[in-house]
Amino acid sequence: MAEIALPDNPVANAGLGRAYHDFFAGYHPESDQDRFYGGGVGGYFVFDISELDAPRLLASVVGVSGVTRGHTITPTPDGRYIVTETEYQYAPLRLFDLKPGLDGEVAAIRLPISAWTANWENLSHNHEIRWPYVFVSAYEDGLQIFNMRDPQNPHTVAFYDTYDGPHKVGLCSDRVCNGAFGVDVRNADGLIVVSDSETGFWAFRWEGFEGWNGHDWGMPNISSVQDWENGP
DSSP: OOOOOOOOOTTGGGTSSOSEEEEEEEEETTTTEEEEEEEEBTEEEEEEOSSTTSOEEEEEEESOTTOSBOOEEEEOTTSSEEEEEOOSTTOOEEEEEOHHHHTTSOSSBOOOSEEEOSOTTSOOOOEEEETTEEEEEOBTTOEEEEEOSSTTSOEEEEEEOOOOSOSSOOSSTTSOOOSEEEEEEOTTTOOEEEEETTTEEEEEOOTTOOOOOGGGGTSOSOSSSOOTTTOO
């Protein structure tokens, strides 16, 4: 085991706080790069980390209205789009197209292409992408699943309310951080698991979803679950 260089957050270097909250690291087949996606002070950042001692910034999502600190960031298997979270009440999950930034057409991406929320009065927390589906642990709104095959028009396709408590009794400042806070998906058989701070652990089967492989959708077989036997 060895220490590696953490990509510097360009905004945090200006003295505005810690670098990252959540991140995703994965292989990008088209460019043959290992990429780091970080959410933190200022927004969201994408780095080429193929050389671990020399990370290179590829794209920034900063200056976005309502986003001063990024929370969760998850890329689609092809690395073009990201689904992002910012942890405060009324904030939707924002979807961004990284292509203008990755192609060097803009210095920074400032506008989402769409947004999704289960309930505008609440807050969604973490999420997992298994294209074209996004599995969301949505606090008071429980497990939510939306389809982003058309990234500009995401729409809900399934849900289950794991939280049976009252509104706004969480311990965070805006009080809506109670309920489903963690979610994961097992690619081998499609098992969905959720952790709820009030009701505990849940395991789900979604009818018709019996596993995931990106190749079945014309995408690289890349997600937060590494296929150690076959690679991406």
